[in-house]
Amino acid sequence: xAVRRVLTVNPGSSSLKLSVLEADGTVVAHSEVAGEPxxxxxxxxxxxxxxxxxxxxxxxxxxHGGRDFVEPTLIDDAVTGRLHELIGLAPLxxxxxxxxxxxIRRALxxxxxxxxxxxxxHAALPDAASTYALPEEWRERFALRRYGFHGLSxxxxxxxxxxxxxxxxxxxxxxxxxxxxxxxLAAVAGGRSVDTTMGFxxxxxxxxxxxxxxxxxxIPLWLQRHGLTAEEVNDALEHRSGLRGLAGTGDMRRxxxxxxxxxxxxxxALDVFHHRLRACAAGMAAALGGLDVLVFTGGVGEHDPExxxxxxxxxxxxxxxxxxxxxxxxxxxxxxxARGAAVRTVxxxxxxxLEIAAGVRAAxxxx
Numbered sequence: 529x530a531v532r533r534v535l536t537v538n539p540g541s542s543s544l545k546l547s548v549l550e551a552d553g554t555v556v557a558h559s560e561v562a563g564e565p566x567x568x569x570x571x572x573x574x575x576x577x578x579x580x581x582x583x584x585x586x587x588x589x590x591x592h593g594g595r596d597f598v599e600p601t602l603i604d605d606a607v608t609g610r611l612h613e614l615i616g617l618a619p620l621x622x623x624x625x626x627x628x629x630x631x632i633r634r635a636l637x638x639x640x641x642x643x644x645x646x647x648x649x650h651a652a653l654p655d656a657a658s659t660y661a662l663p664e665e666w667r668e669r670f671a672l673r674r675y676g677f678h679g680l681s682x683x684x685x686x687x688x689x690x691x692x693x694x695x696x697x698x699x700x701x702x703x704x705x706x707x708x709x710x711x712x713l714a715a716v717a718g719g720r721s722v723d724t725t726m727g728f729x730x731x732x733x734x735x736x737x738x739x740x741x742x743x744x745x746x747i748p749l750w751l752q753r754h755g756l757t758a759e760e761v762n763d764a765l766e767h768r769s770g771l772r773g774l775a776g777t778g779d780m781r782r783x784x785x786x787x788x789x790x791x792x793x794x795x796x797a798l799d800v801f802h803h804r805l806r807a808c809a810a811g812m813a814a815a816l817g818g819l820d821v822l823v824f825t826g827g828v829g830e831h832d833p834e835x836x837x838x839x840x841x842x843x844x845x846x847x848x849x850x851x852x853x854x855x856x857x858x859x860x861x862x863x864x865x866a867r868g869a870a871v872r873t874v875x876x877x878x879x880x881x882l883e884i885a886a887g888v889r890a891a892x893x894x895x
Contacts, residue, residue, distance in 0.1 A: 529892050534885040535583035535636070539628040544573065548580045549885045556581055573631040585892055586632055586641045587884035589680060590625045591730070592618035593645030595671055600648075600887030603629065603641045611643065617671065618729070620766060644887040649679025650714070650721045657723045657815070674732075676724035678706040678826075680880040680887075682714050685825045688876045692863055693821065701816040703809055706878070707835060708826035709737035709778060713805075715812035723815040725808050731765055734808055735801045737778030740769035742804075771797055780828050780835075805835075806842040819846045822873045830875055833858065840873055847871040 533556070538545040548557040557580040561572050587600070594614045601607055608629070615622045625643075632641060650658075658674045659667070666672055682704050690697040698719035706712050711734040715723040725733030725741075735741045748761045764773075772778040774797035775786070786794035813819040822843065824836050833855045840848040847870030854864040858875045865872045 529584075531584045531889050531892055533581055533583045534888045535577070535580070535586040535632075535639075536881040536884040536888075537586060537588045537628055537632055538880060538884075539589065539624040544628055544631070546573075546576055546580070547881045548583055549881060551889075553882050553885070555881070570631055570634045574635040577632075577635045583636070583639060585888050586636060586639055587644050587888035588625060588629055588632065588641055589646065589880060589884060590643050591621035591646045591677060592675065593643075593647045593651075594675075595673075597643065597645050598648050598651035600642050600644045600891040602891050603643050607643065617675075621730075640892060642888040642891045644680060644884045646677045646679040646681075647675045649682050650674075650676030650724055652720055653724070654722055660728070672728060674724070674727040676712070676714070676721060677726045677730050678710070678712050678714070679721075680883040681706050681825055681878050682716075682721070684879050684883040685823055685876040686716060686719070688861055688879075689821060689823050689874050692861055692874050692876070693872055695821075697821075700820040701813075701818050702821040702823060703812045703816070703819055704823040704825070705805075705809065705829050705839070706826040707734075707805075707824065707829035707832075708878070710739070711736045711826065711828070713808050713812050715815045717816050723812055725812075735774075735804045736770045737780070738767050738770045738772045740765060740773065771801065774800055780832060784832070784834065802835075802838055802842070805839055809839060809843060810846075813843070813846055819843065819848065819871050822848050822871055823876060824874070825876045825878045827878070830858075830877055836864065836873070836875070843871070848873060 532551055534549050536547045536549060542562065544561040546559045547555050549555055559576040561576050592614050594617055596610060611626060629641065653674065653676065660672055662672055685704055686697050702716040704714045704716060710730055712724060712726040714721050731739050733741050751761050752758060770778060771783060775783050775794050777783060783794045783797055787798055822840065828835055836855055837850055840850045849866035849869040850864045850873050851866045858864050861876050863872065863874045
């Protein structure tokens, strides 16, 4: 079918982001509907959509596709039912997307809607990277495996990296850093994800704004044996840990400002953040057998030169280095490699909307 304009829908805990993109990727309209799910009345979404050019199709971001959904998929009643079954794998994220689906269907009842999945980028992870060393009956019964996330961001950044550097990404060993409130790394070889830091849930891996990243799995069990409920532990791990638990805030900009004033708590939080980031990035490079390209994306990855400088310095033994002036002046998509560095380093603006729109056209066989 002919698809000229695509409405991309990116649901979050406090807002619903809507954009209309033309076939060339130009954003012709954008809107955010604020409020927690349940407060965002259908009328608000309908009003926002009504102000935008009419789309030919819509694409909706889903964090989790489980083992079944590994490519953009046109949503019908059967697919909706299967997406509901995945709520248990992503109890905080999946309901947001399903709620958004209902809102968009009410606002655009005759418009096809395609689900695009963050987990799809990692669907072909090697067994060695995706398998948890847990009892087989658990792995089968509960679909326990490492799924990985931020896939829509990675897919766009990978394609854009090839364009910026004039290379075929499939021929390079690439460590990709999606650093934002949620943060993860991916090791990419042959144009495919071969390892990543997030796993069964988005809690695993790096220290994030409010999530701790990887911790001893005995800690939540110990806390529950000592009186905390599963709900209390889950709330703390999702909302009160990470940088917030270390420095009282998950906002990297505020922590950076405090650290520059000599605040010991902020400095210690940054040290913990970078210690985990360095170790995980080196692990991703080890999974690749070396490093050719280092990619930064996400809010922190795009806008914090010090995070980029420090990680590149930590990976200097692999050949990474950034040009100080290019790094400090970076805006949008740019290469910031130091002259003579063996590893090329780029910054790519996170554009999940472009990847969603591309996924919609692929799923619909758009001309």
